[in-house]
Amino acid sequence: MKPFPRRFPALTAALAASCTAASLVPAETLEYDRSRVAAGEVWRLITGQLVHWTPRMAALDTGMLLGLAIWLEVRGDRRLVALTLALGGGLTALAVHALSPDLIAYRGSSGLASALFVLAAVRIVSATDPVTRNFAIAAVALFLAKAGFEFLAGQTLFAGPLPPGVHVVPLVHLLAGTGGLVGVGRLTREPSGLPSCPIS
Amino acid sequence: MRNCIALLVVSLLVLVLTAGCVGSMPPTHRVNSALDFLYPHGLTAAAPAKEVVLKLPLRVGLAFAPNRDYQRDPITEEQKQKLLGRVAAAFKENKAISHLEVVPTIYLQPAGGFANLDQIRRSLGLDLMVLVSYDQAQFTESTRASWTYLTVVGPLLIEGEKNDTRTVMDAVVYDIDSQALLFRAAGESTVSGHSSPLNVDRKRRVFAAEGFEEATKNLIGNLNAALARFDEQARSGTVQGPGTPAIAMYSAKGERITATSGHSGGGALGIPELILAALISISLLLRRRAARA
Numbered sequence: 001m002k003p004f005p006r007r008f009p010a011l012t013a014a015l016a017a018s019c020t021a022a023s024l025v026p027a028e029t030l031e032y033d034r035s036r037v038a039a040g041e042v043w044r045l046i047t048g049q050l051v052h053w054t055p056r057m058a059a060l061d062t063g064m065l066l067g068l069a070i071w072l073e074v075r076g077d078r079r080l081v082a083l084t085l086a087l088g089g090g091l092t093a094l095a096v097h098a099l100s101p102d103l104i105a106y107r108g109s110s111g112l113a114s115a116l117f118v119l120a121a122v123r124i125v126s127a128t129d130p131v132t133r134n135f136a137i138a139a140v141a142l143f144l145a146k147a148g149f150e151f152l153a154g155q156t157l158f159a160g161p162l163p164p165g166v167h168v169v170p171l172v173h174l175l176a177g178t179g180g181l182v183g184v185g186r187l188t189r190e191p192s193g194l195p196s197c198p199i200s
Numbered sequence: 201m202r203n204c205i206a207l208l209v210v211s212l213l214v215l216v217l218t219a220g221c222v223g224s225m226p227p228t229h230r231v232n233s234a235l236d237f238l239y240p241h242g243l244t245a246a247a248p249a250k251e252v253v254l255k256l257p258l259r260v261g262l263a264f265a266p267n268r269d270y271q272r273d274p275i276t277e278e279q280k281q282k283l284l285g286r287v288a289a290a291f292k293e294n295k296a297i298s299h300l301e302v303v304p305t306i307y308l309q310p311a312g313g314f315a316n317l318d319q320i321r322r323s324l325g326l327d328l329m330v331l332v333s334y335d336q337a338q339f340t341e342s343t344r345a346s347w348t349y350l351t352v353v354g355p356l357l358i359e360g361e362k363n364d365t366r367t368v369m370d371a372v373v374y375d376i377d378s379q380a381l382l383f384r385a386a387g388e389s390t391v392s393g394h395s396s397p398l399n400v401d402r403k404r405r406v407f408a409a410e411g412f413e414e415a416t417k418n419l420i421g422n423l424n425a426a427l428a429r430f431d432e433q434a435r436s437g438t439v440q441g442p443g444t445p446a447i448a449m450y451s452a453k454g455e456r457i458t459a460t461s462g463h464s465g466g467g468a469l470g471i472p473e474l475i476l477a478a479l480i481s482i483s484l485l486l487r488r489r490a491a492r493a
Contacts, residue, residue, distance in 0.1 A: 060470075103463065104462035104464060105295065106464070106465045107467070109467065120480070124484065129490075131487070132487045136480055158471050158472050165295065165463060166464045166465065168467070169467060172467045
């Protein structure tokens with residue numbers, strides 16, 4: 001079986017550098033703040049997704065984000081990763097600014113991580129092995145179902161601790177996660193980049 | 201020969217007496233109360249709280265309530281400041297709080313009351329005060345290993361005393377201007393350990409400090425929850441529901457904060473998402489191993 005070519009994850013490295021730089025400045029200067037965005041500081045729609053409320057939140061969100069990005073980029077999906085990140089970031093900004101009018105501040109990269117999670121699962125679905133494919137389909141379905149339930153029911157499931165007055169925004173996971181479905185369009189046109197040797 | 205026998209008898213007597221001196225120590229119980237400090241003449245003499253007006257963000261002070269009659273605390277002032285520093289650090293990200301100040305206990309006079317709090321408010325520019333009280337009991341009992349105290353090295357080497365330290369810390373948050381209790385929370389801990397007769401005092405001090413550390417951790421979690429409940433309750437217009445003082449909260453821009461006002465959000469992944477990602481990774485790994493085999 002011929003191994004697929006591995007690429008240096010330059011895009012992930014740039015993303016990691018951005019997250020590191022964001023952690024070095026006071027989070028208040030980068031977080032999404034509705035009144036400041038309305039006053040013209042529109043960059044906060046994006047930079048708010050690079051800062052976090054707690055170290056635990058930062059570790060989980062950026063860990064998942066960078067881990068998925070490395071895996072996808074090493075397998076040759078750099079353009080898809082870039083597209084998905086752009087979609088995920090844009091849909092997160094939409095969910096926060098336009099679709100959650102009672103939100104006055106926001107921090108967190110889980111929208112980007114959700115988009116890459118769905119993309120990774122979609123890429124795995126193209127595998128010939130039915131067990132792995134079913135695992136991936138189930139994972140995406142469970143992920144979107146959880147986010148959907150949280151959005152409709154107005155309560156979160158097993159969310160980690162956040163500072164008082166800060167609540168998880170399930171709509172971000174739901175909407176940004178659909179950004180990962182952009183990978184579906186590529187399934188029929190290109191190989192997944194995964195080893196495609198059938199298990200005999 | 202007679203001298204040897206006499207010496208042996210005297211030594212045995214001394215050993216028995218020493219073993220008899222060592223045994224269970226009386227339990228100690230140390231309490232201080234924020235209510236004693238705030239209402240030195242009793243709660244019935246207290247004036248009713250006025251309407252509460254909070255202008256966010258708030259400046260909050262934290263202090264241990266002073267003991268009446270200058271009783272000795274089980275922990276030092278430095279340890280108290282560290283514990284309060286940990287509580288302050290847990291709330292520094294809260295947008296409703298602009299400043300958290302740990303107030304040294306010497307600023308508070310025993311039975312100082314709200315007049316004392318008012319002095320502190322004017323000096324440090326505080327809006328709210330968090331007063332921490334504690335109740336700590338320590339029990340020390342001999343165990344079966346204590347028979348070794350009859351030997352010379354027993355008291356030196358064998359830790360035959362069992363210690364239990366039970367600590368409860370209670371934090372009450374007051375609006376100084378209106379003298380209204382906004383909310384409260386408690387934290388507790390139990391620390392168990394052993395000591396020898398020779399180091400029992402030192403060990404009890406160590407366990408006392410540990411008890412406060414563990415109780416502080418518990419207190420921080422409960423304070424977070426109490427603050428979240430208070431935030432929701434206060435938006436509806438009263439401190440703790442019907443029959444309690446009315447409360448009005450205003451943002452930095454002077455806008456009234458109500459139940460329909462905005463909140464902060466976080467995009468935070470949790471353990472379920474992590475588990476899903478782990479399951480996919482495991483299935484990929486298994487698939488790759490099967491392909492290689």
